[in-house]
Amino acid sequence: MLYPSKMVLQRGASERGEGVYTEYMTDAEQACNNAAESLSRDIYPSRMVLQRGASERGEEVYTEYMTDAEQACNNAAESLLRGIIDSHCHLDRLDLTPYGNSLDAALDAARNVGVSHFLCVSVDMNNCHSVLQIAHTYPDVSASVGLHPAEQDTIEPSLDDLLKLASDEVVIAIGETGLDYYHVQGDRTWQQERFRCHIRAARELGKPLIIHTREASEDTIRILKEEKAHEVGGVMHCFTETLSVAKQAMELGFYISFSGIITFKNATDLQSLVKHIPLDRMLIETDSPYLAPMPYRGKPNEPAYVKYVAEKIAELLELDYAIIAKATSDNFYRLFC
Numbered sequence: 130m131l132y133p134s135k136m137v138l139q140r141g142a143s144e145r146g147e148g149v150y151t152e153y154m155t156d157a158e159q160a161c162n163n164a165a166e167s168l169s170r171d172i173y174p175s176r177m178v179l180q181r182g183a184s185e186r187g188e189e190v191y192t193e194y195m196t197d198a199e200q201a202c203n204n205a206a207e208s209l210l211r212g213i214i215d216s217h218c219h220l221d222r223l224d225l226t227p228y229g230n231s232l233d234a235a236l237d238a239a240r241n242v243g244v245s246h247f248l249c250v251s252v253d254m255n256n257c258h259s260v261l262q263i264a265h266t267y268p269d270v271s272a273s274v275g276l277h278p279a280e281q282d283t284i285e286p287s288l289d290d291l292l293k294l295a296s297d298e299v300v301i302a303i304g305e306t307g308l309d310y311y312h313v314q315g316d317r318t319w320q321q322e323r324f325r326c327h328i329r330a331a332r333e334l335g336k337p338l339i340i341h342t343r344e345a346s347e348d349t350i351r352i353l354k355e356e357k358a359h360e361v362g363g364v365m366h367c368f369t370e371t372l373s374v375a376k377q378a379m380e381l382g383f384y385i386s387f388s389g390i391i392t393f394k395n396a397t398d399l400q401s402l403v404k405h406i407p408l409d410r411m412l413i414e415t416d417s418p419y420l421a422p423m424p425y426r427g428k429p430n431e432p433a434y435v436k437y438v439a440e441k442i443a444e445l446l447e448l449d450y451a452i453i454a455k456a457t458s459d460n461f462y463r464l465f466c
């Protein structure tokens with residue numbers, strides 16, 4: 130958790146029937162006020178009145194009148210305690226050497242910086258068993274089932290295989306799937322068929338899709354439309370495409386997920402693009418062990434680093450970190466739960 134809360138909320142009622150809160154100043158409250166301030170600046174027309182006094186013990190005491198902004202403030206404080214979510218990681222592939230080969234220790238490092246949930250993503254029919262096992266071991270880890278579009282010389286799952294594996298209760302998504310024309314040249318019919326098969330599985334199970342697309346955005350959007358992927362929606366993971374592709378995906382009910390790439394100095398296009406993605410359509414991820422964000426670029430990535438992605442987005446949008454944490458966590462639960 131970022132802020133060990135000592136916040137005490139005492140509710141009374143004014144004579145005019147308004148609810149009145151008295152809050153004692155703590156780290157959590159400071160964070161809460163910051164969040165409320167940026168919320169009221171950007172979203173809520175604030176009627177919030179802050180009156181500053183001082184208790185006899187020297188504590189600073191704030192009295193706030195109940196308004197939209199205060200409600201937002203409380204929500205933001207709550208989300209600080211709830212943390213951020215790594216919506217795409219490959220926990221079975223992490224470099225665990227710094228953690229004495231303990232996955233739990235690596236997850237703890239993430240939990241300690243406020244990561245409250247992990248979506249561990251399958252890439253083929255072999256590793257999906259480890260992914261499922263990890264999700265069954267840790268209550269804060271969920272799983273996906275799927276075969277990566279760039280995987281060749283591997284077992285091709287039938288629709289039935291996918292349905293069977295993905296009906297496990299820890300599986301909240303189908304993927305990663307999609308199209309990758311960067312890694313696969315020549316005939317790509319098999320890749321498109323694989324993609325269609327995953328979309329059919331997702332629709333049958335009513336579970337959203339995790340889409341990987343590289344140098345194939347036009348066909349990706351076309352196939353999503355042809356296969357009626359809007360019925361389940363999903364996420365365009367590790368997004369690096371254009372705003373036009375993002376808009377087409379969002380029209381189909383998809384979310385846009387930002388990875389460590391957004392922290393790279395040369396990722397100026399992506400850094401401008403994020404400003405055009407509505408807050409209620411945004412997710413964050415590490416894609417660990419790949420694509421470590423700054424300041425760890427080039428090193429093995431791990432789920433704890435998702436906070437650098439959230440921090441960068443907050444900086445680019447000039448919003449409080451708590452706003453990004455809350456929005457992306459809310460989005461995650463809305464999409465996957």
Ligand SMILES: [Zn+2]
Nearest residue numbers: 305341366367
């Ligand atoms: Zn991917």
Ligand SMILES: [Zn+2]
Nearest residue numbers: 217250305416
């Ligand atoms: Zn991935």
